[in-house]
Amino acid sequence: MIVETGHYALVLALALALAQFAIPFIGARLNDAALMRVARPAAITQFLLVALSYGALTYAHVVSDFSLVNVIENSHSLKPFIYKISGVWGNHEGSMLLWVLVLSLCGALIAIFSHAMPDRLRSDALAVQGLLGAAFLLFILLTSNPFARVAPAPWEGRDLNPILQDPGLAIHPPLLYLGYVGFSIVFSFAAAALIGGRIDAGWARVIRPWTLFAWIALTLGIAMGSYWAYYTLGWGGFWFWDPVENASLMPWIAGTALVHSAAVMEKREALKVWTIFLAILAFSLSLLGTFLVRSGVLTSVHAFASDPDRGVFILTILVFFIGGALALFALRAGALPVGGLFAPISREGALVLNNLLLSACCATVVVGTLYPLALEAITGEKISVGAPFFNTVLIPIALPLALLMPIGQMLSWKRGDLVAALQRLRVAFFVGVFAAAGFGAWYGTPFLSIAAGGIAIYLVVGGLSDLAIRARGRAGHPSFKRLAGLPLSAFGTSIAHAGMGLTLLGLAATGWGVESIVAMKPLSFYDVGPYQIGIESVSPRQGPNYSEVYAVMAVRKDGATLATIEPAKRFYQARRMSRSEAGIVTLGLGQVYAAIGESHEDGTIDARLYWKPLVTLIWIGALVMAFGGALSLADRRLRIGVARRAAAPALEPAE
């Protein structure tokens, strides 16, 4: 009964989504306030209905209702409770339902936090959001119904894929979807602005918090996913340039560009057309990612062609929304008023360059991801585009971009002084060079790591020295009061840039990692970087729905045991699959990482042992970036709902 209620709620949500599209849209055209007012309650109710439906599916998973195909295929009565909840989105149908849940949540958020914007803008944005919701609800109901029943119900389910039975799954997809789908808000506002033909700094002020919100969630989601891959796949990698990963990276890059261009638009009314375009692009790339991941096209073009229902449906949605938005853009963008002017050497100019380089990165990732698919579809020829390609072509764009980041921060708006900006960065520059020399002396080659490490330190110091300089002011001596008086968004920028520097340092340090693949004898120690690792014991252990063998390994330095780690090899009975669980200990900013493998008759056990210096900075940097974004989001000027007051700045006293 609960399951049927959930199913019914989903159908109702579809009907309501259509109403949420049609009624306010017509209302906005007729300038009928009563019709436009339908949008907000419709959006909120649609969210409640989808949430009810989602709750029903979660209930079915929690009570192991094996009359549902979805539960049979992805659950097991012995599965731990948390994975019964997170397992809801660990499969195609459930994850699409989560997608729509987040989409309708975004609609509800617009409805709740939009007091301070013109009625027509809100109505049109919610109408677009309603149309998006309707398309994806239809997709779920027609091709991916999670509520399909089966009779007779089996006694036991087939369990969730072991790789997904991890706390990582509990956090990673919801965050990622908040990011992915969060860009739908910006997309809807861009479409609404184009439909209404009005766009100004007020519009930028409306979208900037949403852009930041989606960007923060996506940043955390990608970082979380990468750490999950790192500790669960057992060979210490954290990014593989897999199309599925690229699918999340593309909107992130576009979103990063958007955060910056929206800042220009809000401050200076410049880059309007470009900002609108990026707003469309960011969500379009999210849709593209959804298509790539959900259609099965990645496994093989042929697998896609043999079971094309889902793929073709998403492709239709994709073409309709991206094509529609771009057509609208082509029709209307020319009519948008020209924004503020600026000299090439200025904060705006630097942000244009930033956008140019980011766009090139984004285009490269898009082409690299789609090229093999297109080539196979056109010529039948199969090629692989993997990590070596992406590293080769992206590093020459990304490193100059990193070099430019602090310079842009130092330039003033409208017309900047490059020499003065570089002078302000001399401390950062020298610290960076010294750091590179230090890295070279301490860790040695590869040269790329040394250079990237130096640039990373320059980025951290450069990002923070902007704060120091602004705290010093004209008077020349630093003042804590001045520092405290700086707007939060200034802290946000500096901290986010420093976070990028930390991540870059972590990435650079991968070149200094030490790997040792050995057949370990019991009770003897093996050198890994500055540490020695030895097996103390190997024992079996029974988990709730798996059995495992784990090794207790001691990590020593100079004879003293610093830590013990427990890499394990788990075997999941229901799916008869094994997976490794890495043993990791964080020492300073680096990690010792161990994974065990095959065992031999002579009593040895194969193991991969790593010392990864500074590796945690990759994810710490992402957290710092997200924190910087959150600070900007907390800035009073950008806080959702204060736009009305900000609309009359002349009456406000200076802060």
Added chain:
Amino acid sequence: MSRVSTVETGSRNPLPEGEGGRRRRPGEGRLTQRISRPIVIAQAAEGHNGKGATPHPTRLRRATLSPWERGRALILFIALIFPLAAHAVTPGEMLADPALEARARAIAAELRCLVCQNQSIDDSDASLAKDLRVLVREKLKEGMSDAQVREYIHARYGDFVLLRPPMKPDTLLLWSAPLIALLAGAAAVWIAVRRRSGLAAASPAALTAEERARLDGLGVARFDDCESQE
């Protein structure tokens, strides 16, 4: 884990599909012979708490076996219940010469495991990947250069095996994509700037150094300072 299920797990080979190419087929006869020791361990583990869940490692160490026997028995136990457990590069297949081995690893990192989803043979557990890794090492030992080894594999497995796609007419667009994107972007910026240059001419000219000095003398805050105080 009961004794019966242990035996069953070990002997139910070969394993069903769907293991991502990680299948191994240990000889069944040998497996049954090996069982004697591991079961002692399994029972020791069970004796600790009735349900057989989470035996404490220290308890295990107190079993009557010598450390060597214990290690050996346990590891055989692993072999029994983890017939799938395989690894990417294993110590057994590595070359004795570290320089040669480093070259092999570098080559392997750029070759795709053909039966996996986007994994290099260096990272993959699949048996095909292992075969290729061994092949790369054999060819290196025969004295082939890195390029020769790559060409040897490329000639046999086609473009698909190369994670770094070869430069050829079909991939020209791929390799030039970053450059095209940069140039197109730069052209777009240039056109936008040109279109507005007429408007820009009407904007006030920059201050001369003299004007700047006079302004500073008046104690008027600079524009960028105003920025920081908003």
